[in-house]
């Protein structure tokens with residue numbers, strides 16, 4: 125099944141410059157695998173070497189964080205919107221410790 | 222019977238600039254209620270939430286304070302004149318005539334009123350960073366009459382800042398940002414006391430500085446400071462109004478004590494170099510204006526205790542698609558600082574935690 129995956133500008137390069145892309149799969153994990161096959165290297169932006177989500181990246185199914193659903197096994201269906209959001213830090217450059 | 226009621230200058234915003242209006246009734250209370258019915262703006266200005274004449278208002282009849290007569294029950298007859306005068310008494314911080322005029326658009330809002338304006342004037346807000354985000358936040362909080370603004374920033378103004386950092390002007394290039402901020406704020410509103418902290422926030426000084434304020438607004442660019450400010454706010458039970466920007470996108474959220482923190486959202490920072498800085502990648506100059514204004518609104522809501530704070534929610538803004546979305550944000554029971562069994566109970570070495578050198582921004 126085809127699900128819309130939206131990314132922020134940090135990840136747009138990894139999916140060919142688009143803001144959103146449709147991916148096939150019935151879980152988050154399957155969607156990421158599908159994106160990896162279309163865009164080799166994509167998954168390393170989202171998953172750590174141990175196969176878990178990077179701790180500075182969140183994935184939302186609609187508006188809910190998948191950590192509170194079923195993590196990477198969270199089921200997805202048509203009509204769901206998946207958002208991948210890495211932490212942003214931008215602001216003033218003049219307050220670093 | 223119809224009684225003439227004198228309306229003071231600052232309140233005439235609510236009477237289409239009329240200085241004399243009429244109210245009907247047999248005593249002062251009835252006349253004022255009648256005036257309030259016909260001029261809802263006046264009602265908000267002269268009555269408190271319990272329907273009593275507010276502390277910041279005195280009522281005179283033919284020049285005599287009704288407190289020395291029979292208060293609201295004082296009888297009125299044809300030819301009497303009731304005058305409403307902004308009072309400078311009542312125990313709370315008194316408003317000056319100028320303040321009533323300056324804040325009239327707030328005071329006539331039932332959700333703010335004289336009481337709310339006093340809360341704003343009494344509030345102490347700490348801004349981390351006088352840059353892109355801190356600029357609009359500082360200017361709007363100052364204009365709104367937030368009485369004390371602390372600003373942490375060690376840097377000086379560079380010409381490349383002026384594309385977005387609206388606190389600073391051409392003639393400020395080379396000057397300390399806190400100095401330039403202090404001057405800009407004084408130009409907007411002399412009621413505001415600015416406390417400049419021209420230093421870098423560190424694990425050694427953060428608690429001491431943050432302790433002095435009611436609310437912290439984070440407009441800082443790097444992960445080390447972001448985690449430092451977060452942890453300090455958790456330890457000191459201070460609300461944290463967070464914002465961040467990158468290219469054309471922004472994020473904002475409010476972390477209320479006991480209801481989750483930045484670490485619940487992002488348990489760890491990206492490795493150094495993985496996320497380019499605004500300095501390296503650029504940022505649309507207006508973008509921090511939007512996010513900083515969201516932070517200013519949230520700060521004012523917290524001070525006034527009105528509305529629904531942006532707590533438990535992450536606001537995402539995309540300037541290119543002009544799209545605002547809201548994600549749900551939860552308190553993580555396994556959070557190392559605010560979870561059920563915290564493992565971090567004092568400030569740590571954030572450079573080390575984020576992996577030095579810090580190259581994000």
Ligand SMILES: [Zn+2]
Pocket residue numbers: 481482483484485486552553556557558559560
């Ligand atoms: Zn937390």
